[in-house]
Amino acid sequence: MNLWHRLPVFLGLIYLAIRRHLHQQYNLINVGTTPKGVRFNPADHPYRTANGEYNDPFGEGVGAQNSFFGRNNQPVDQTDELMKPDPVVVAVKLLSRKKFIDTGKQFNMIAASWIQFMIHDWIDHMEETNQTEIVAPPEVASQCPLKKFRFYKTKEVPTGFYDIKTGSLNIRTPWWDGSAIYGNDAEKNAEVRTFKDGKLKIANNGLLQHDQDGIAISGDVRNSWAGVSTLQALFIKEHNAVCDAIKGENPFLNDEELYRHARLVTAAVIAKIHTIDWTVELLKTDTMYVALHANWYGLLGKKFKDAFGHVGSEILSGYVGMKKPENHGVPYSLTEDFTSVYRMHPLLPDTLHLRDTHAKPGKDKSPPMKQEVPMIDLIGLKGEKTLTNIGFTGQLVSMGHQASGALEIWNYPKWLRDIIVQNPDGSERPDHVDMPTLEIYRDRERKVPRYNHFRRSMLMIPISKWEDLTNDAEVIKTLREVYSDNIEKLDLLVGLMVEKKIKGFAISETAFFIFILMASRRLEADRFFTSDFNEETYTKKGLEWVNTTESLRDVITRHYPEITEKWMNSTSAFSVWDSTPNAHNPIPILLRVPQH
Ligand code: HEM
Ligand SMILES: *[C@@H]1O[C@H](CO)[C@@H](O)[C@H](O)[C@H]1NC(C)=O
Ligand SMILES: *[C@@H]1O[C@H](CO)[C@@H](O)[C@H](O)[C@H]1NC(C)=O
Numbered sequence: 001m002n003l004w005h006r007l008p009v010f011l012g013l014i015y016l017a018i019r020r021h022l023h024q025q026y027n028l029i030n031v032g033t034t035p036k037g038v039r040f041n042p043a044d045h046p047y048r049t050a051n052g053e054y055n056d057p058f059g060e061g062v063g064a065q066n067s068f069f070g071r072n073n074q075p076v077d078q079t080d081e082l083m084k085p086d087p088v089v090v091a092v093k094l095l096s097r098k099k100f101i102d103t104g105k106q107f108n109m110i111a112a113s114w115i116q117f118m119i120h121d122w123i124d125h126m127e128e129t130n131q132t133e134i135v136a137p138p139e140v141a142s143q144c145p146l147k148k149f150r151f152y153k154t155k156e157v158p159t160g161f162y163d164i165k166t167g168s169l170n171i172r173t174p175w176w177d178g179s180a181i182y183g184n185d186a187e188k189n190a191e192v193r194t195f196k197d198g199k200l201k202i203a204n205n206g207l208l209q210h211d212q213d214g215i216a217i218s219g220d221v222r223n224s225w226a227g228v229s230t231l232q233a234l235f236i237k238e239h240n241a242v243c244d245a246i247k248g249e250n251p252f253l254n255d256e257e258l259y260r261h262a263r264l265v266t267a268a269v270i271a272k273i274h275t276i277d278w279t280v281e282l283l284k285t286d287t288m289y290v291a292l293h294a295n296w297y298g299l300l301g302k303k304f305k306d307a308f309g310h311v312g313s314e315i316l317s318g319y320v321g322m323k324k325p326e327n328h329g330v331p332y333s334l335t336e337d338f339t340s341v342y343r344m345h346p347l348l349p350d351t352l353h354l355r356d357t358h359a360k361p362g363k364d365k366s367p368p369m370k371q372e373v374p375m376i377d378l379i380g381l382k383g384e385k386t387l388t389n390i391g392f393t394g395q396l397v398s399m400g401h402q403a404s405g406a407l408e409i410w411n412y413p414k415w416l417r418d419i420i421v422q423n424p425d426g427s428e429r430p431d432h433v434d435m436p437t438l439e440i441y442r443d444r445e446r447k448v449p450r451y452n453h454f455r456r457s458m459l460m461i462p463i464s465k466w467e468d469l470t471n472d473a474e475v476i477k478t479l480r481e482v483y484s485d486n487i488e489k490l491d492l493l494v495g496l497m498v499e500k501k502i503k504g505f506a507i508s509e510t511a512f513f514i515f516i517l518m519a520s521r522r523l524e525a526d527r528f529f530t531s532d533f534n535e536e537t538y539t540k541k542g543l544e545w546v547n548t549t550e551s552l553r554d555v556i557t558r559h560y561p562e563i564t565e566k567w568m569n570s571t572s573a574f575s576v577w578d579s580t581p582n583a584h585n586p587i588p589i590l591l592r593v594p595q596h
């Protein structure tokens, strides 16, 4: 059954529900010993802690900073094949961008920045302290900006368990807790707070503040760029506005109490926008529209839930507000496989199309072009300086009007083949890296199965020939050459890019099946989206704030009404802003049949 996406919406939903159920049974694998912590009383911690502890009532360390990455598929040791085929050859021949491919009007640069903002909330691997080196082989060296480069291996840590013996540690809290703005530990958290009325630090120009070394002050700033800093700044404003609103209703709450409530609210707003706005633009079909709204509101919909609260099952009323969190018997974590399918660097273009936001809007509210700014000038510490000159409005509106890159073969930005990388604290490292080469190496080093094995393990039909992936003769010829005509050797990242996409999907189906499992899990396993999604924990004002915020557009409008008014014609802030607003369709959505 690989034509589920052509079924009428209600049948497609049934297929996806069964599929998710199967993945919950077969594709959630614990790494490390199962927590045997004493059950604590959740009422003692009615807030998100700085390092993610005390969320799961049955294991205080579940989802904490430096806990293990879990897995969706059994690990496949590739110690003997780390360099086979040579990752530099894969990067040069199959990844490196030939000609920029974009996503048309579907997905803009705010959407690309958004997912990086989320990655910086969820995952980052702890590294070894000693370095290793990759040298470009002579056959491709002339096509490599770095003939060799040094980097830190992923730290392999004993699990103390007989089944999966080693694993890696997540230095970010995997909960959907806004840690990209609040930090992943108490020290960072103290740095970003003002300790007055619950608020966070933000500069007068509406952008992030910086320390004496030019490093931005926010929860997680490692390997970031101007686009992500802009979103961090926007959500700091959101947090601070929530503090004011809650204080208005509860004038006696102190700094700590206001901070805790506002963090819960802001994290929930982020999770909601991701679920019913960002992902809807990523997977633009009627079936996915309903499925994603159902994750938040349930099939009975928003009006019903607003009126009657969470009634019945998660199918009818959504995950949010469920009576109890649900982890399907496996303590919550994000996974190695999840990290791999989120390797989406081809979303990045070569230049930012900077717009003139002082001019008059042109056709469909599009601002005139001012200048093309190379992406390399917008990353890291240099990027922060460039952003100061561009300003919040210029950056946001420009990203709104520019399409992101497409997740396709031969579309990995060339400028990422020679970049400065940073330490976890945001300071720069002396050794530049070649990102596409490193990414191929990382998946192998972390024992993530290669593409075809990954598919089998994800209950998908494996490919039996290159033609199952693509019709493009030139691509097939190159795949044959690089992988010595052995489809089992195909790297996951390459497979995800080459795979024919479902109409309306910006990602591959293989990646998508990890998504339906893990996107639901981020909500249902978290007590603050389930048993503690209530007025007592969030405050009445806070819950109302989450209930009435439906999109990124709403958040932008709240803080910058003139931006949406003047520059945004699209319905979603994640599609290109001069596109036509969604039209009304009189056919009830559950009965629609996808048109191909
Ligand atoms: C200008 C923007 C970006 C820069 C400079 C950047 C840079 C980096 C760097 C240096 C790493 C670490 C590589 C390693 O040592 O393994 C990394 C990892 C990663 N990036 Fe990006 N990236 C950017 C945008 C994005 C975007 C748009 C996505 C989209 C989802 C993304 C997803 C990831 C993921 C999933 C990882 C792996 C994290 C892990 O190992 O735990 N990045 N990036
Ligand atoms: C790095 O250090 C670890 C622990 O000391 C050691 O096991 C490993 O072999 C070293 N790796 C390299 C590449 O030197
Ligand atoms: C918010 O929505 C939930 C259902 O999702 C409902 O139970 C709750 O009463 C609402 N609260 C407010 C203050 O709007």
Ligand SMILES: *[C@@H]1O[C@H](CO)[C@@H](O)[C@H](O)[C@H]1NC(C)=O
Pocket: 363, 364, 365, 569, 579, 580, 581
């Ligand atoms: C926005 O979209 C609508 C609907 O397609 C169109 O009529 C209108 O001209 C567009 N532009 C502006 C500036 O509203």
